[in-house]
Amino acid sequence: MKPSVSSLYQAVELNQDIPPLLLGERCNPNGSKAFREALLAEDWDGCLKIALDQEARGAQVLDLCVAYAGRDEAADMQQLTRLFAGSCKAPLMFDSTSPETLEQVLPLYPGRAIINSINLEDGGAHLGRICRLAKKYGAAVVALTIDQQGMALTCERKVAVAKEIYALAVDKHGLRPQDMLFDLLTFTVGSGDETMRTAAMETLQAIRQVKQELPGVGFTLGVSNISFGLRPAARKVLNSVFLHKAIAAGLNTAIVDAAKVLPYAAISEEDRKVCLDLLFNRDPDALMAFIDHFETAVETVEAEGGRGILAEEALRQKVLKGDKEGLEDLLTTLRGRWRPLDIINDLLVAAMREVGELFGRGELLLPFVLQSAEVMKKSVTLLAPYMEKADDEAKTSILLATVSGDVHDIGKNLVDIILSNNGFKVHDIGIKVPAEEIISKARELQVDVIGLSGLLVKSALLMKDNLTQFQAAGLTQPILLGGAALTPKFVAQDCVPNYQQPVVYCADAFAGLKSIRAFEEGKLAATTWEQRAIAANRPGPQQEVLERSWSVPEVPFLxxxxxxxxxxxxxxxxxxxxxxxxxxxxxxxxxxxxxxxxxxxxxxxxxxxxxxxxxxxxxxxxxxxxxxxxxxxxxxxxxxxxxxxxxxxxxxxxxxxxxxxxxxxxxxxxxxxxxxxxxxxxxxxxxxxxxxxxxxxxxxxxxxxxxxxxxxxxxxxxxxxxxxxxxxxxxxxxxxxxxxxxxxxxxxxxxxxxxxxxxxxxxxxxxxxxxxxxxxxxxxxxxxxxxxxxxxxxxxxxxxxxxxxxxxxx
CATH class of the missing domain: 3.40.109.40 (NADH Oxidase)
Structure with missing residues (x-):
């Protein structure tokens, strides 16, 4: 029988007819920011989405790591094992060096898993326990070439440590050679460290030698380690070239983001050459030549379906789809040819404007709008350290407040989210804000527009009174009013007459956005209401006749x-x-x-x-x-x-x-x-x-x-x-x-x-x-x-x- 691993739904051979077997690497808090955020928030559905996205992009096995400072590794691994087992077709690789954690999750998994990993860092103290678990539950094992001297850097040491692990795992604990996947480790050739110039060559030669000396074993690698420290677009090409060479050397599985690997045939001859020069240390200046080459190349990112698109278009799509995955790498790419402030003003704000238009046409729902706003906010946060001090005076500024006595802030907060993520400067001064404080803050902050929110009927009446106070205080800013108890008629007939500047009814946050844009264009006008009936001809109220002889129920207590x-x-x-x-x-x-x-x-x-x-x-x-x-x-x-x-x-x-x-x-x-x-x-x-x-x-x-x-x-x-x-x-x-x-x-x-x-x-x-x-x-x-x-x-x-x-x- 061919060596395989399996999930509840399918078996997958470790030795693919067209290697390698792709082991998805994104379900790891130490390598994926999105997974880390989901894990720390205990957003289990978010964790599952990352796993399913990897499946959709070609991952055949999912590496699952949850070890993170402050977390209960065993509890998190059990939670996600149960969830992934029932939802993912791809088999799992449990990425943990803790025998206690593995003892709890292996019995839960309805398939044949991979354990990642064993090594000799502690002299083999954990190796025996993990090997016994692997044998008991029929798992395959990843073995890292690490011993008490540390990680093996040279081919000679990699082979020696691999042989020592093999003797313990196979000869002593009874695992089969085909149950072993050796990770002979590779290190970045992009750091400029002279001791690492031959890192790729040492790893490739070690794969060939271990394959010859330990027949039947398999191999895996964290492929992206080879390019650590380089720019995202360049890493993708270098990883792909290195993977091609590793497969030729005998690699049969690879820990990699399947979405970030290119077919070797799709890589240009020029790109291949600078990669091979760096990987095989052909030129003392190979690293600088590599960096210069990809610095000047037109960079694209991979979209759905595998087609390359410009990074600018990729950012637009991320905003429209509310997709934060890979945002940091994408913005790093864009910073190579855009100033951070221009990315915000010319790319992100334009995309958020498109989001607003889609919402206005009924083609995008509010939950997805907020996901887009999260992408915008995260992008600005990631770009902030690289920006010169911005001149905010040119931005239209808005003061937001929930009126005195009203503790409800959901409406105000939604307005803040939409306006701030469309490039406007928002001063949110909170809930239960009296008119006197609004007046004082409007003067202090010199805002252009004031927005007031309130949920209750009393809040609407208070807005009417506030406008009288604003007029007496000499405020000149337009006022936007919103809240569940407001109507256009109330604003037009009861509020507009109390203030000499435009008073505008806003049904929702996007109506507020539309009003701000109208203000910038000099087209903001007060809400009006056409009277639809003549009061003199309207009949007076007729009171409903109610039954007066109903029986009063008994109550259990007073x-x-x-x-x-x-x-x-x-x-x-x-x-x-x-x-x-x-x-x-x-x-x-x-x-x-x-x-x-x-x-x-x-x-x-x-x-x-x-x-x-x-x-x-x-x-x-x-x-x-x-x-x-x-x-x-x-x-x-x-x-x-x-x-x-x-x-x-x-x-x-x-x-x-x-x-x-x-x-x-x-x-x-x-x-x-x-x-x-x-x-x-x-x-x-x-x-x-x-x-x-x-x-x-x-x-x-x-x-x-x-x-x-x-x-x-x-x-x-x-x-x-x-x-x-x-x-x-x-x-x-x-x-x-x-x-x-x-x-x-x-x-x-x-x-x-x-x-x-x-x-x-x-x-x-x-x-x-x-x-x-x-x-x-x-x-x-x-x-x-x-x-x-x-x-x-x-x-x-x-x-x-x-x-x-x-x-x-x-």
């Missing part, structure tokens, strides 16, 4: 209680997936066909959701808790009077000014009708998840920031939905219908809940009497000076049990 032992996993059964996927995450169908969106849903959205759900639960990011209660009450016009041991509390609700003229107080009995009850709750999923999203934003991980923040907001709503159900059960009003927990399509139950701060009851001042009734401080929820709840991912509600109660806006 007063408040706290519940702190809620199973976090339960919340996912109440999660509104449509609102999460399409609303919070931005995975809307847009211009996609049903079939295309189904593929996106299956291959992107659901795996992402499954990964985050697992992470949220396994790492205990949720601490769901509730403070709730039931109280006697009666209604009086637009008020609900609630009776408690500490006295009466009054809640005042607005009434619709158009038909059917509803008000929440209408759903409760009057004092004359007697005997009604009201329920309230405050729920929170705790502060941990908010802290995690803040760190992701600080780390420029915009995609994960949006995904996890959106998941947290919807889980908060899921907790509210779950607890509303518990209260209906306690009151013995209509039980939840089958499918209620997941559908959210039809209400399917009696009564309704109304969140404070939202359209039917927008006044957050109502939190003062609510907190006096429920004492949610006991579950860690407090109020800001403007009556918003902290932690951010908390919500409150009043519960109406009236059979006709429904959600409505004022």
């Amino acid at each position: 007063g408040c209680q706290q519940v702190t032992d809620i199973d976090a996993e339960k919340l996912f059964a109440y999660l509104n997936e449509a609102a999460l996927f399409r609303g919070r995450w931005g995975y809307r169908r847009g211009k996609m066909s049903k079939e295309e969106y189904a593929v996106l849903h299956r291959d992107t959205i659901l795996p992402l959701f499954a990964r985050l759900k697992s992470q949220v639960l396994e790492e205990d990011w949720l601490q769901p808790q509730v403070s709730y209660g039931y109280f006697d009450c009666y209604s009086m016009e637009n008020q609900l009077v609630v009776q408690s041991e500490s006295g009466e509390k009054r809640f005042i609700f607005p009434r619709q000014q158009s038909s059917p003229g509803l008000c929440i107080a209408d759903y409760y009995r009057t004092a004359e009708e007697e005997g009604d009850k009201v329920g309230f709750f405050v729920v929170t999923i705790g502060a941990q998840l908010s802290k995690i999203t803040q760190q992701l934003y600080a780390d420029n991980l915009y995609h994960d920031y949006l995904m996890i923040h959106g998941l947290g907001v919807e889980l908060t709503d899921a907790l509210a939905q779950y607890w509303h159900e518990q209260m209906r059960i306690e009151m013995r009003i209509q039980q939840p219908q089958q499918g209620e927990m997941t559908a959210h399509v039809a209400q399917g139950y009696q009564g309704s809940r109304y969140g404070f701060g939202y359209p039917a009851c927008p006044d957050l001042d109502a939190h003062l009497p609510l907190f006096e009734l429920l004492q949610p401080e006991k579950i860690g929820v407090s109020l800001t000076e403007s009556y918003e709840m902290v932690p951010e991912m908390s919500t409150s509600a009043i519960i109406a049990h009236h059979p006709q109660a429904k959600y409505f806006s004022v």
